[in-house]
Every structure is written in structure tokens, then in C-alpha cells.
Amino acid sequence: MKRVYLLLGGILLTAAAIALWSATRSTSWNEAEIATLRGLWIGSLPALPPDPSNSYADDPQAAEFGHELFFDTRFSSNGEVACATCHQPELMFTDGLPLAQGVGTTDRKTMTIIGTAYSPWQFWDGRKDSQWAQALAPLESAVEHGGTRTQYAHLIDKFYRDEYESIFGPLPDFSDPERFPTSAGPVDDPTARAAWEAMTQADRDAVTQVYVNMGKAIAAYERLIMPAPSRFDQYVDALLKKDKQAMRAALTADELAGLRLFIGRAECIKCHNSPLFTNNDFHNSGVPTAQGLPLDDGRASGVLKALNDEFNCLSQWSDAGENDCAELRFVTSEGEQLEAAFKPPTLRNVAETAPYMHAGQFSALEEVLAHYNHPPISPIGHNELEPLGLTQREMEQIIAFLRTLSGPLNVSPELLQAPQ
Amino acid sequence: MKKQQLNVILTAVVTTIIVIVGFVLLMPIIGPRYLHPMMMGDQPAPSNLDTSATRTSYAGLFNVSWSADSGEPPLNQIHSWTLHVETADGQPVEGATILVDGGMPQHGHGLPTSPQVTEDLGNGDYRVEGMKFQMLGFWEVRFNISADGQSDSITFNLILE
Numbered sequence: 001m002k003r004v005y006l007l008l009g010g011i012l013l014t015a016a017a018i019a020l021w022s023a024t025r026s027t028s029w030n031e032a033e034i035a036t037l038r039g040l041w042i043g044s045l046p047a048l049p050p051d052p053s054n055s056y057a058d059d060p061q062a063a064e065f066g067h068e069l070f071f072d073t074r075f076s077s078n079g080e081v082a083c084a085t086c087h088q089p090e091l092m093f094t095d096g097l098p099l100a101q102g103v104g105t106t107d108r109k110t111m112t113i114i115g116t117a118y119s120p121w122q123f124w125d126g127r128k129d130s131q132w133a134q135a136l137a138p139l140e141s142a143v144e145h146g147g148t149r150t151q152y153a154h155l156i157d158k159f160y161r162d163e164y165e166s167i168f169g170p171l172p173d174f175s176d177p178e179r180f181p182t183s184a185g186p187v188d189d190p191t192a193r194a195a196w197e198a199m200t201q202a203d204r205d206a207v208t209q210v211y212v213n214m215g216k217a218i219a220a221y222e223r224l225i226m227p228a229p230s231r232f233d234q235y236v237d238a239l240l241k242k243d244k245q246a247m248r249a250a251l252t253a254d255e256l257a258g259l260r261l262f263i264g265r266a267e268c269i270k271c272h273n274s275p276l277f278t279n280n281d282f283h284n285s286g287v288p289t290a291q292g293l294p295l296d297d298g299r300a301s302g303v304l305k306a307l308n309d310e311f312n313c314l315s316q317w318s319d320a321g322e323n324d325c326a327e328l329r330f331v332t333s334e335g336e337q338l339e340a341a342f343k344p345p346t347l348r349n350v351a352e353t354a355p356y357m358h359a360g361q362f363s364a365l366e367e368v369l370a371h372y373n374h375p376p377i378s379p380i381g382h383n384e385l386e387p388l389g390l391t392q393r394e395m396e397q398i399i400a401f402l403r404t405l406s407g408p409l410n411v412s413p414e415l416l417q418a419p420q
Numbered sequence: 421m422k423k424q425q426l427n428v429i430l431t432a433v434v435t436t437i438i439v440i441v442g443f444v445l446l447m448p449i450i451g452p453r454y455l456h457p458m459m460m461g462d463q464p465a466p467s468n469l470d471t472s473a474t475r476t477s478y479a480g481l482f483n484v485s486w487s488a489d490s491g492e493p494p495l496n497q498i499h500s501w502t503l504h505v506e507t508a509d510g511q512p513v514e515g516a517t518i519l520v521d522g523g524m525p526q527h528g529h530g531l532p533t534s535p536q537v538t539e540d541l542g543n544g545d546y547r548v549e550g551m552k553f554q555m556l557g558f559w560e561v562r563f564n565i566s567a568d569g570q571s572d573s574i575t576f577n578l579i580l581e
Contacts, residue, residue: 004431008438015442035581036556039495120498270527270555279496279554281532326498330533330550337529384529 034239036263041236042229045275048117052324053130053313056216057223061167064419065160066221069214071418074155075139077146078103083135083218086110086144089416092349092409093225098290098360104143107293109360112353114409115346117223119280120327124342124358125302126282129328130318131219133311136211140187148185148192149211150174156210168213172206179203186310212317224415227276227348230407232259251404257394258401266372266388266398277347277405284341286375286383290359295379298358299341303333339381351403365402369395465526465558469577477572480508482565484574486548493553495580498533501548502541505565512544516567520548522560531561556580 029037038044056062069075070083086100087093093113095101100110108124116122122134138144139152156164157174164171174180180203184195196204229237231250238246251259262268271283282299289295306328311317313325322329332338342358356362362371373395375385390398409416474485483506490499505513518537523530535550553559557580564573 005434008435012438012442012445015445018446032581039556273554273556274496281496281554326500326550327533330498330535330552332530332532332534335530384527 029239033263036269037236037239037259039273040232040263040269040275040277041240042227042233042275043237045118048223048226051117051130051132051219051223052320053318054132054216054219055319056167056213056220057132059167059220062217062220063224064221065163065167066217066219067415068160068163068419069218070221074159075145075147075152076103081145083138084418086138087113089409092352094353096354098355098363100144102138102141102144103146106141106143107290107296108358109355111343111345112349113222113225114227114348115225115276117226118276119278119343121280121282121302121306121343123302125298125305126343127302127305128309128311129306129313129325130311131222132212132215133309135218135222136215136311139211139214140185142188148183148187148189148196149207150180150184150196151182152214153180153207153210154182156214164210164213167217168210171210174207180207208317212311215311221415224411226410227346228408228410230348231255231404232401233407235259235404252400254397254400255404256401258397258399259404261390261394261398262401266390266394267386268372268398271344272347277350278344280343282338282341282343283384284337284339284378284381285372285385286378287340287342287357287359287361287371288376289379290361293359296358297339297380299343300338300381303331303338307331307333336381340378341381347402348405349407351406365399366395369398465579469558469579471577471579473576475574475576476508477565477574479572481570481572482507482513482567482574483510484563484565486561486576488551493551493578493580495556496552496554498550498552501535501551503537503546503548503563505544505546505567513565513567514542514544515540516546516565518546518548518566519564520551521562521564524555524557525560526558527555553580 051057070087073080073082073085075082081102085102086095087110088095095110098109100106100108111124116131116134120129122128122131123137128134128137139147140149153174157171161171179199181195181199183192184199185192186196187193199207235247235250238244238250271279271281273279282302284298306312309315313320313328314322318325351365354363354365356365356368362368369390372385373388373390375383375387377383473487474483476483485504486501488499488501490497493499503518505516505518507513520535520537521530531552532554533550533552535548535552537546538549539547541547551561559578559580560575561578562573562575564571
């Protein structure tokens with residue numbers, strides 16, 4: 001009897017030894033893995049690409065003006081909503097809500113501004129193809145800022161005339177209330193829309209030019225909002241320098257195991273690649289329709305909106321030449337892969353930006369991981385995900401890793417608050 | 421008699437516990453490799469993959485080569501290619517009609533964009549605009565080439581690392 005115990009004990013010891021050996025072995029990376037980690041490292045973030053559609057994108061004065069507009073609640077129907085209402089710097093430019101709240105409630109979650117200058121497409125469905133075109137959409141949305149473009153032109157005239165003119169040149173004379181009503185624009189509100197349609201084309205264009213310049217100034221500000229290194233970046237930094245001590249100081253064993261799963265078996269890196277942890281493309285991950293909201297077909301409608309957008313790269317309001325608009329010219333505009341496809345958000349600071357998914361369907365990362373582990377059938381289109389077979393502990397390790405992506409912003413502090 | 425029975429039960433229980441603990445310890449090592457395909461993760465690209473940038477089309481009509489204008493094809497960035505088409509005996513093919521297609525065969529999806537040949541540059545060279553790869557790994561890019569009433573196609577393999 002004792003011999004049997006001895007034998008089984010031996011087997012158990014061997015198993016433990018193999019498990020231990022495997023655990024220690026997994027702390028080293030092979031060359032391909034190191035290349036992958038380097039690709040995620042913030043040090044690999046390329047220089048900010050130019051925005052040819054916005055001549056003012058890199059104008060510091062425009063950025064200063066945009067900073068003021070970003071925080072100015074007068075640019076709304078009730079005087080209480082600014083860009084910063086939903087894009088709160090202290091919440092990593094999100095709002096902590098499942099659905100964005102302006103003067104009403106939208107049907108999507110607020111996306112962060114951080115790093116969006118790198119994305120060819122804006123919004124969850126990519127219905128805008130530049131930061132400036134994106135910035136203009138909420139201003140005229142009935143449930144966000146709720147205002148109109150003649151209202152905004154009058155506000156610029158009243159409060160920002162000198163600043164505007166020093167950047168963009170003379171402001172047209174908007175003083176004739178017959179020609180320039182207090183509230184008119186191509187919006188949902190029938191009165192404001194009728195007033196807009198009654199204006200001459202030349203007067204409408206004069207107002208729209210001011211409106212477009214507001215967007216370009218806001219974009220010049222938003223281009224400055226970039227992530228700074230996180231604990232994960234410190235780890236890769238140490239790995240590339242072969243500094244074992246700094247590597248151990250940067251990540252715990254669980255975080256490291258989570259990272260290994262992230263770039264390996266959990267396949268997160270398929271879409272969350274690059275130093276911003278997003279490929280800025282569109283994917284169907286079978287996220288359930290949010291309660292009380294209609295079915296959302298995501299990119300399928302978004303791409304058509306972008307192609308028909310009054311402010312897209314090829315529009316008269318864009319400063320880009322045709323050759324600068326490759327993303328729009330060669331966009332895929334039909335096919336099942338666009339159905340319920342949404343943009344993977346950056347995972348930098350993901351632990352600070354709950355809730356998750358395009359309509360805030362999941363309140364915690366645990367729910368997100370559980371979704372990816374057992375992907376359901378998509379409400380429409382085809383869910384690209386495959387079951388992952390992760391254990392509870394492995395999912396916890398991935399979450400531990402995701403928390404290492406939290407870090408400060410690479411922005412001068414005065415830009416993270418309302419201008420004085 | 422009773423003591424013997426107790427011994428047997430005890431042995432069975434202890435043996436079961438030891439086997440379970442051993443199995444649990446070994447599972448994370450054995451599982452992903454040998455037991456469950458779901459635990460193995462993404463399949464690697466085929467090891468014998470021909471990733472050369474110059475190939476002969478399926479029916480042997482054309483020798484075709486590609487180069488990305490930026491050097492290596494970048495991840496997540498829209499970019500252009502130059503495609504060079506020659507006949508089997510090395511004469512440049514001009515005025516061809518070329519269609520572009522592609523995808524990741526192991527993931528079952530196509531290219532994220534709809535690239536097109538936008539310019540016949542002469543001397544058998546063609547500009548391909550709108551190329552984009554938004555994932556790392558094994559990609560196929562296919563060209564269907566029609567010239568002088570004949571048509572053939574070619575598939576290039578590339579691995580984005």
C-alpha cells in the first residue's frame with residue numbers, strides 16, 4: 001500500500017515540477033513575440049500623420065481657439081453642453097456613462113478623443129473621416145449640443161471675432177437678421193431647417209465656412225491629446241534593453257501571463273494591434289443590442305454616411321486634394337462584413353473608461369472577457385469571434401494586463417482643463 | 421474485516437485526489453498543445469508558404485511582381501503598390517485590365533479596403549491604390565489580369581509581422 005502512495009506521490013511531484021518549469025519558461029519571449037511586443041509599445045507610435053483636409057491642423061493659434069470652443073457651453077441649445085461635457089479630461093475624455101448625455105440621450109457610448117488623430121475614421125461606425133468633421137456632428141445633433149450653425153456663427157461674431165479673424169481672416173457680416181436668422185441649419189428641428197432652406201446659397205456657405213473653421217480649430221486642439229507611457233510600455237522598454245530587474249518591477253507574473261494570452265491564444269491582438277491597441281478598422285464581435293435601442297447595423301450605415309457626408313475628405317470644405325483621400329476613395333462600402341461592425345476602441349486606459357462596447361452594454365471588463373470567451377450569435381451579420389476556451393483565471397490575468405495600459409496623457413496640463 | 425474495508429476506501433479516495441491534482445497541474449501545459457484545438461489559439465501560417473514577390477500566373481501567361489511604394493507593407497495604413505506584368509518571355513504587358521482581391525485565408529475574411537489599379541504607368545507597370553492590411557499574419561493578394569484577349573490570375577502570399 002505504502003509503495004502505491006510513494007509511486008503516486010512521485011507522479012504528483014513530477015507533475016508539479018513540470019508545471020513549475022513551464023511557468024518559469026513562459027517568462028521569456030521568442031523573437032517573433034518580442035517583435036509583436038515592440039509593435040504595441042508606445043515607442044513605436046509613428047509621428048503624427050498630417051491631416052491634409054485641415055490646413056489649420058498644426059496651427060498653435062487654431063489649437064488654442066479650439067481649446068476654448070471645446071469647453072464653451074454657450075455652443076448648445078440650453079447653454080449647458082460643451083464637447084467637454086461628454087469628453088471629460090479627468091475620465092480620459094469619456095463620461096463614464098453607457099450612452100452619451102447632451103441635451104438629450106444618444107444611442108452610443110462616448111468614445112475617447114485620445115489618439116484619434118491617428119484614425120482615418122471617427123465614431124463607432126466611422127461615419128466621419130476626419131477629426132474636424134467629427135467635431136461638427138454633435139454640435140448639430142438634436143440630442144447632443146442641440147444648436148444650429150447660424151446660432152454658432154452669431155456666437156463667434158459676439159465672443160470670438162478677433163481671435164477668429166486672426167486665424168481665418170475676416171468674418172462675414174452676420175448682422176442682418178433677415179439674412180442670418182438666430183437659429184438656422186440643416187438639423188432635425190423643422191423651424192430651424194425651414195429658416196436654413198430660406199437662406200440664399202451664398203449666405204448658407206458663408207455660415208458653413210465659419211462652422212467648418214470651428215471644427216478645424218477643435219481638431220487642432222484634439223490632435224494634441226496623446227497617451228503617455230504606461231506600465232506596459234515600461235516593461236517593453238526594459239525588455240528591449242534586456243534589463244531583467246526593470247522588467248520584473250514593471251509587470252507582475254499575472255499581468256505577464258495576461259499579456260502572453262493577449263498576444264497569443266486569446267487573439268485580442270487581431271484587432272487591438274499597434275501602439276494604440278486598435279487597428280481603427282471595423283469588426284462584428286456579436287455585441288448584443290442594448291436594451292431599449294433599435295438594432296444597430298454599425299459600419300454598414302456608417303460608410304454610406306461618410307461617402308455622402310457634406311464634410312468628407314472630397315467635399316468642398318476639405319482642404320485635401322483627391323490624392324489625399326485614399327481611405328474614402330477605396331473604402332469598402334458593401335458586404336456582410338460591415339453589418340454590425342464597430343471600430344475597436346483604443347485599449348490604452350481601458351480600465352478607466354467603463355462601461356464598454358458601442359452602447360455601454362457591459363459595465364465591467366469581466367463581462368467583456370466573458371463575452372469574448374463565449375461569443376454569442378450576432379444580432380445581425382456574422383460574429384467574427386471564435387470561442388476562446390479561457391479559464392476564469394486566464395480571463396483575470398488578461399484583465400490584470402489590461403490594467404497595465406493605464407497611464408497619464410502626453411498633453412500639457414493647461415489643455416486638460418477649461419481655459420482661464 | 422472492517423479495517424480492511426476502510427483501508428480500501430481510503431486508498432481509493434487518496435488516489436483519486438492525487439490523480440485529479442496531478443491532472444489539474446498538467447492541464448495548462450498539455451491542453452493547448454495536444455488536447456483541445458480551441459486551446460491552441462490561432463494557427464500559424466503554412467510553413468512552406470511561397471512569399472516571393474515575383475511569381476508566374478496560374479496558367480503561365482504572365483510573370484508578375486509587386487512592390488509596396490513604402491518598402492514593406494505597413495500595418496493599418498492605406499498605401500500604394502506598383503505591379504509589374506510581363507509575358508512569359510519577358511515582354512512588358514501594357515494596357516491590361518487588372519482586378520485586385522485578397523484576404524486572410526485562415527480567418528475567412530477579405531481585404532478591409534477595395535483597392536484598384538488606377539494608372540497604367542507604361543513599361544508593364546501599374547499603380548495599385550487603396551491597399552491596406554489591418555491585422556498581422558498571413559495575407560493573400562490576388563490579381564486577375566486580362567490583356568490582348570487573354571486572362572490569367574495570380575495569388576501572392578505575404579506575412580505581416
